[in-house]
């Protein structure tokens with residue numbers, strides 16, 4: 267199959283409204299974070315390395331004030347590292363001082379974090395608490411980017427201690443806010459854990475869809491069928507055709523319904539339903555499209571469909 271025949275361009279977002287993708291409890295989270303700010307020396311913002319330029323919450327900067335800031339682009343194992351130089355240049359244009367790519371599961375580049383925090387804190391006046399030698403950082407980020415995993419990985423590395431923060435595959439696992447967690451003994455560093463907070467102003471539907479693909483918005487708010495459709499469009503345009511091999515297909519495909527049908531058949535996810543015909547009821551077998559969409563999206567999020575950088 268020739269490539270152009272699988273491209274659908276531009277993607278039709280169908281005039282979707284993204285306003286309701288911001289759950290109300292997140293506004294409360296931001297308020298609680300702001301209240302603790304006087305105790306904080308540095309903001310460590312964690313974001314997903316697959317969407318390094320979009321979907322960052324501008325409120326972390328506007329609402330949390332001017333504090334030394336460090337950007338962590340986590341899940342480096344899932345992003346396309348050949349794009350790294352371009353991304354770093356773009357981030358510099360956005361005045362991001364320093365960004366570190368990490369993998370919190372395999373503990374890649376985690377050891378760069380504490381020295382980067384110290385460098386940022388030491389080059390800024392701590393006028394409000396100069397007498398205090400302990401350092402307090404606040405870990406911020408949108409849901410499901412790996413904040414808790416990063417905290418646990420910092421503790422394992424510097425304190426040889428296990429989990430302090432609950433990790434989960436769905437966005438919104440961390441609801442209780444601002445636990446004070448030690449991550450280093452010498453220098454003495456504490457951090458405040460925070461719940462994932464999406465931007466209430468998602469710039470446009472495309473950004474919203476990228477956020478959904480990376481699992482930062484609850485799937486049911488967007489619709490798994492829609493996420494699967496956008497995923498197929500994205501993989502074909504990239505182009506990243508690992509899904510062909512993963513699902514043992516004959517070649518790339520641009521029709522989401524056909525793809526989901528094949529995935530459902532391959533996984534044995536079919537349903538028997540009764541159909542009423544003119545000559546009586548008959549049992550027919552139909553693909554379970556929801557189960558297939560679920561598998562397609564999960565496979566992408568685990569990295570089984572290949573690495574991509576969506577920005």
Ligand SMILES: Nc1nc2c(ncn2[C@@H]2O[C@H](COP(=O)(O)OP(=O)(O)OP(=O)(O)O)[C@@H](O)[C@H]2O)c(=O)[nH]1
Pocket residue numbers: 340341342343344368369370371372407408409410411412413414415416432433434435436437438439440441460461462463568569
């Ligand atoms: N592949 C990969 N997965 C990761 C990485 N870091 C975290 N994860 C996974 O991403 C999911 C979310 O991780 P959490 O640490 O719970 O994310 P969080 O930002 O604390 O989530 P909220 O509580 O929703 O704010 C989990 O399934 C983690 O196992 C990483 O570096 N690479």
